[in-house]
Amino acid sequence: MGTFNTLIAVVDCVNCNKPFTQEIQFKYATVWQYLYNVGDKLTRTNNYYDIGKPGTKVKACGISADNICPNCDFINEEDFDLFIENDVIIGVNYAEDLSIYFDTEGDFVEYE
Numbered sequence: 001m002g003t004f005n006t007l008i009a010v011v012d013c014v015n016c017n018k019p020f021t022q023e024i025q026f027k028y029a030t031v032w033q034y035l036y037n038v039g040d041k042l043t044r045t046n047n048y049y050d051i052g053k054p055g056t057k058v059k060a061c062g063i064s065a066d067n068i069c070p071n072c073d074f075i076n077e078e079d080f081d082l083f084i085e086n087d088v089i090i091g092v093n094y095a096e097d098l099s100i101y102f103d104t105e106g107d108f109v110e111y112e
């Protein structure tokens with residue numbers, strides 16, 4: 001288990017549709033236990049722990065640490081896509097297709 005960053009995001013439960021806060025771990029930009037919200041610019045220190053590069057549009061693979069809905073106890077999907085443009089987190093959603101990450105090192109893919 002290496003280090004990771006965490007996105008704190010409000011996501012709707014797919015069962016009861018009520019929003020709840022999830023902590024979603026991901027590895028992109030400088031990976032060093034940073035906490036982020038949607039809209040934040042990611043930190044880069046240009047060292048060994050930097051993943052990807054600025055100026056690109058990527059989906060990063062995220063895994064939720066608390067995907068159980070506090071309202072109805074439904075176990076939601078734990079996998080997420082984080083949408084990142086030029087190192088700014090612009091959105092997050094339940095992962096559409098995890099296989100897109102298989103061809104790379106698994107942390108992120110560029111997309112148009």
Ligand SMILES: [Zn+2]
Nearest residue numbers: 013016069072
């Ligand atoms: Zn629920």
